[in-house]
Amino acid sequence: MGTTLSRILTSRRRAGRWHWTDVAAYTYLCIGVILMFGPVAWLALSSFKTQAGLLEFPPTLLPLAQKEVVVDGYPQPLPLFAATLEDGTTRHLAQVRRIGIVAQMVDPSDPSQQFRVPIERRIPVREFSLATSNYTEPLQRFAFMRFLGNSVFVTVVATLITLLINSMAAYALSIYEFRGKNTAMVLVIGTLMIPITIILVPVYLVVTEFGLVNSLWAVILPGAATPTGVFLLRQYMLTLPPDLIEAARMDKASEWQIYWRIVMPLTLPALAVLAIFSIMWRWNEFLWPLAVLTKTEVYTLQIGLNAFQGELQTQWHFLLAMTMVTLIPVAIVFVFLQRFITTGIANTGMK
Amino acid sequence: MPGVEPLPKTTARPSIVAWLGIPFVLAMRIVDYPMRALQRALGEQRMAYVFLLPNLIFFSLFVFAPIVINVIFSVTGGPALFPSERPFVGAGQYAYLFDCGSYLDPSTCREDHFWRGVANTFRFTASQVVAMVLLSLLTAVVLNMKIRGRGFFRAVYFFPVLLSPVVVALIWKWILQRDGLLNAGIIGLGGERILFLVEPGWAMFWAVFVSIWAHMGFYTLILLAGLQAIPSDIYEAAEMDATPRWRVFLRLTLPLLWPNLIVVIVLALIRGVQTFDEVFVLTGGGPGTATLMIVQYIYETAFSNQVQNFGLAAAASVVLGVVLCLLTGLQLALSRRKAA
Numbered sequence: 049m050g051t052t053l054s055r056i057l058t059s060r061r062r063a064g065r066w067h068w069t070d071v072a073a074y075t076y077l078c079i080g081v082i083l084m085f086g087p088v089a090w091l092a093l094s095s096f097k098t099q100a101g102l103l104e105f106p107p108t109l110l111p112l113a114q115k116e117v118v119v120d121g122y123p124q125p126l127p128l129f130a131a132t133l134e135d136g137t138t139r140h141l142a143q144v145r146r147i148g149i150v151a152q153m154v155d156p157s158d159p160s161q162q163f164r165v166p167i168e169r170r171i172p173v174r175e176f177s178l179a180t181s182n183y184t185e186p187l188q189r190f191a192f193m194r195f196l197g198n199s200v201f202v203t204v205v206a207t208l209i210t211l212l213i214n215s216m217a218a219y220a221l222s223i224y225e226f227r228g229k230n231t232a233m234v235l236v237i238g239t240l241m242i243p244i245t246i247i248l249v250p251v252y253l254v255v256t257e258f259g260l261v262n263s264l265w266a267v268i269l270p271g272a273a274t275p276t277g278v279f280l281l282r283q284y285m286l287t288l289p290p291d292l293i294e295a296a297r298m299d300k301a302s303e304w305q306i307y308w309r310i311v312m313p314l315t316l317p318a319l320a321v322l323a324i325f326s327i328m329w330r331w332n333e334f335l336w337p338l339a340v341l342t343k344t345e346v347y348t349l350q351i352g353l354n355a356f357q358g359e360l361q362t363q364w365h366f367l368l369a370m371t372m373v374t375l376i377p378v379a380i381v382f383v384f385l386q387r388f389i390t391t392g393i394a395n396t397g398m399k
Numbered sequence: 400m401p402g403v404e405p406l407p408k409t410t411a412r413p414s415i416v417a418w419l420g421i422p423f424v425l426a427m428r429i430v431d432y433p434m435r436a437l438q439r440a441l442g443e444q445r446m447a448y449v450f451l452l453p454n455l456i457f458f459s460l461f462v463f464a465p466i467v468i469n470v471i472f473s474v475t476g477g478p479a480l481f482p483s484e485r486p487f488v489g490a491g492q493y494a495y496l497f498d499c500g501s502y503l504d505p506s507t508c509r510e511d512h513f514w515r516g517v518a519n520t521f522r523f524t525a526s527q528v529v530a531m532v533l534l535s536l537l538t539a540v541v542l543n544m545k546i547r548g549r550g551f552f553r554a555v556y557f558f559p560v561l562l563s564p565v566v567v568a569l570i571w572k573w574i575l576q577r578d579g580l581l582n583a584g585i586i587g588l589g590g591e592r593i594l595f596l597v598e599p600g601w602a603m604f605w606a607v608f609v610s611i612w613a614h615m616g617f618y619t620l621i622l623l624a625g626l627q628a629i630p631s632d633i634y635e636a637a638e639m640d641a642t643p644r645w646r647v648f649l650r651l652t653l654p655l656l657w658p659n660l661i662v663v664i665v666l667a668l669i670r671g672v673q674t675f676d677e678v679f680v681l682t683g684g685g686p687g688t689a690t691l692m693i694v695q696y697i698y699e700t701a702f703s704n705q706v707q708n709f710g711l712a713a714a715a716s717v718v719l720g721v722v723l724c725l726l727t728g729l730q731l732a733l734s735r736r737k738a739a
Contacts (some may be wrong), residue, residue, distance in 0.1 A: 069644065073541045077552045079590035080538070084612070087570045090580055094573060106583035115510040119703050217454035224447035232451060239462045241727050245673045245694050246720040249472055249701050249713045250465035253480055304434035308427050332563035335694070336677040339702045350565045352681055359571060364573065371569045380563045386554060389561070393620050 072257060074097060086189075088186040088375070096178040102364050113177035117142050117156045129153065133163065140173060141165070151238060182298050182369035185201040191344055192370060195352035199331060200349055206268040207326040210277055211319055218271075218281035219307050223293060240275040255340060265332070266340045267348065277322045280392070284318035321392035324385050349374050452613040469720075472713030480709060492714035493522055513715055515688045519603070522669030523678075523692065527607045531661070531667050535615050538623035540648070549625045553623070557616035564676035567613045571598070572681055575605060598687035613677060614670070618663045625659030626652070658734065665730040672722060686689045693719055 062067055094102065096111040119142050126142035131153060133139060134337040141153035141163060149172060155161040186192045220226075221233060244251065251270050252261075260266040288311065296306045312319070334350050341351055356367055384391075440447055467546045468482065473492050475485035481694070500507030505514035542553050559567065574580045574593040582592050595601045629652065640697035653660075675694035693715065701712035 070544070070546075074536070075556075076541055077546070079551065081555050084559060087574055087612075089574060091570050105578040106587060107578070107580060115423060131454065185658060186584060213453040213457060216450040220447040220450035224444055224450075226444055226447040229447070232455070235455075235458065235463075239458055240721075241723065242462055243673060243723070245675065245697070246716045246723065247462070247465035248716065249467055249709050250468035251461055251704050252701070253468060254460055254465060254481075256480060262725075270461040273454045273461070276525070277455065297443070297615075302435045302440050303443060303450075304431050307450065308431075328561055332565075333562075334564050336697065339698060350563050353565050353569065355651070357572070357680065367569065368573060371566055373565050374563065378563070382554075382558050382561050386557070390501075390553075390557065390620055393617065 065255075088389055091368060091375075092372060095182060095365075095372045097182075097365065098179040099363070099365045101179070104367075108174055111178055112174040113179070114172045115175045119154060119156050120159050122159075126154075128156070128173040129165075130173050131163065131170040132167045133165070141170070143170070179365065182365045183313060183373070186366045186370055189385045190356070190366075191347070191352070192373075194345060195347050196373070198346060199349040202267050202333075203327055203330040204265050205264075206272060206285045206330045207323055209268065209272045210274055211323060214271055214277035214322065215249070215281050215312060215315065215319065216307065217278045218285055219311055221278070222282045222285035222288075223306075223311070236275050236278050239273075240279075244270065248339055251336075252339060262341060262343045262346050264346055265350075267337045270290055270336065271329070271333070274326070274330070276325065280322055280325075281315060281318050288314055304376075321388050324381065327381065328378070328389075406635075410501045422719065465611040469716055470715050472709055473717050474710075476710050478707060478709075485710070488710070496711065496718070497617060510711070512688060512691060513693070513696050514577050516691050516693040519689070519691055520672060520674065520693045523601065523610075523674060524668060527610055527674075528664060528667045529670050530607065530613050531615060531618060532664055534611065535618035535622055536660070537613065539574045539626055540652075542619070542623055556619055557651050559613045560616040562613065564613070565680050567609060568680035571609045571612075588595060597686050599686055602686060606682060609681055610677050614667075616666060621663055621666075622656065622659050625656045629655045638718075646726050651666065661730065661733045666724060669723060669726050672719070672726070691710070693726045 057331060073239055074114075084380060093109065093111060094107075097108075101108070101111060101113065101331075115128040117128050118125050122144065128140055128142055129151070130138055131141045131151075139155070142156045144152045144154055144162075146152070146167065149167050151165050151167050152171070154164045155163075202233050217236075221229065221236075231273065255261055255266045255270065260269070291315075293306055296310055301309070332350065333348070334354075337348050337351050338354070341347055344352075344355075347355065353367075353370060434446075434449070437449055441449070471482050472485070472487055474487060475482065476488040477485050477489060479485050496510050496513055499514065502508075505511045505518055508514045536558055542549060542556070546552070557615070562570075576582075577592070577594060581595070586592060593601065595605055603687040633651060633655075634647065637651060642650075673694055674692050675698070678690050678692055679695055682690045684695050697712045697715050697719070700708050700715065
């Protein structure tokens with residue numbers, strides 16, 4: 049990291065010449081790193097603080113907790129303080145009890161030495177400590193695992209359905225010549241312009257007619273046929289050599305076999321891009337699940353998190369940890385598949 | 400598609416993935432029998448309809464039918480959800496929605512929340528699009544320079560695009576809250592605490608800021624793709640003539656980037672008008688109605704208010720739909736003119 053940074057800092061456009069725009073560019077980029085990464089890093093650090101640590105103002109950078117020591121003769125570990133004694137020296141002492149404004153303290157290495165220190169003359173000794181209970185407790189106390197399970201179910205099933213029906217439609221629109229092909233294309237383009245935001249009420253009606261309100265299928269089905277997906281896959285399938293399909297037909301392969309055994313494997317790169325997109329869409333979806341899911345047991349992670357932020361106003365330590373958990377799959381996808389996503393967006397101009 | 404590696408041809412032992420795939424492969428084999436029968440009945444080319452059918456069923460159920468039903472909802476009244484139980488009211492919902500003393504002053508309107516939503520969405524979109532286009536253009540130009548660690552910096556600007564709106568909003572809520580990091584910084588520098596999400600002006604500012612933070616990477620990527628498509632020999636010619644950089648940018652880069660800029664502007668407009676989730680989680684539309692957007696108005700009118708008013712929500716959606724149609728038309732017109 050250090051060498052990369054110094055190389056970044058010492059590099060220039062052409063050897064020996066620093067243009068002022070280079071300096072400006074690096075300055076801009078460094079501010080960018082702080083502004084873009086900073087908030088997420090702050091969330092990550094904060095999510096490991098104790099509830100008391102979070103209430104502290106001004107906040108500390110790292111999650112800290114008061115150090116405790118086990119002292120001979122005392123059953124409980126005692127909190128450690130840096131106390132300034134009457135002779136002006138500072139010593140690390142463990143507090144046995146507090147009486148009013150005076151703390152009764154002992155030397156941890158020699159418990160027989162006792163001190164009485166006014167409380168304003170002692171400062172807690174703190175150490176780096178991760179409050180992992182922020183992560184473990186919500187798992188038991190709230191329906192968090194359930195939300196997680198619901199989100200995973202919605203994401204996986206919806207992505208599978210999307211891949212199947214979109215690739216079938218793309219196959220039809222790229223391999224065949226048939227009557228109504230143009231109409232079908234226009235209809236697909238048309239749906240690109242109709243976001244769920246403007247048909248919220250009638251889609252709710254359709255879902256109600258099917259008796260799917262408060263079922264995860266109500267979240268999965270309406271968005272399964274994506275125009276973006278059909279386009280992406282069709283664009284890719286058009287590049288496949290037609291001879292390949294002709295040859296397969298010669299060998300008496302059925303159309304379904306051609307689709308499933310020949311075209312699908314060759315379309316894998318485009319399918320991968322669509323799969324990643326679909327996973328992101330579904331994992332992050334908010335407005336529609338918010339409208340159609342009203343019972344806690346069917347909440348997805350996003351809806352659950354939103355409900356929590358209303359209920360848990362005072363419990364930021366749980367909220368921040370759960371936000372981190374929601375963020376982690378996305379972070380993993382990003383680290384490993386960034387290239388897929390960026391080429392996908394650059395190729396289609398959609399997300 | 401570049402950057403995609405071919406799959407390995409052989410695998411020594413069937414992995415877990417392969418075992419999970421077996422029911423899948425089996426299902427596809429089984430589907431082949433009815434498909435063959437269909438193919439015998441329809442012929443090769445007409446199999447296209449079969450392949451198209453599932454997608455079209457989904458489209459018609461969840462897109463085409465809803466468009467029609469939306470209009471029906473908007474011309475009927477009453478609390479019932481099923482259209483057959485809803486009395487016809489003609490343009491009544493629209494008349495109610497548009498009943499205003501002055502369109503510039505939401506408080507003179509009968510449905511003042513809708514008009515506050517319109518005004519807020521307009522303010523939000525206008526400032527967001529301008530800032531978004533300028534910032535993503537600047538970032539794309541910088542990332543297109545010959546700099547070290549370009550991949551890293553590009554990733555830094557891009558990653559918030561993938562975060563969910565709820566996560567984005569909570570990240571910033573934590574920073575902006577009363578005892579948050581930002582206020583600690585301000586007080587540390589000798590300033591006074593600001594209640595960012597309680598003061599209307601600040602709440603709107605942060606709504607715009609957070610949505611730019613979250614989506615800038617996407618637009619930067621489109622502009623960067625455009626910049627990289629500009630052939631480099633054009634620049635070499637300009638350098639030969641010792642043309643100043645700003646002039647090269649204004650005379651060469653900007654015109655060549657124009658198609659991508661149009662895409663960015665129109666997409667940002669279309670998304671801006673539909674803004675909901677980040678702002679909803681960040682401010683809840685508040686304080687008061689200071690950051691209430693049209694989509695939030697629609698959502699609350701239909702689903703979360705005490706009295707669910709589907710007709711009014713549908714009428715508002717139709718209005719929003721018309722706006723989106725106009726914006727899409729604008730995009731088509733602009734890209735046509737460029738092609739001609």
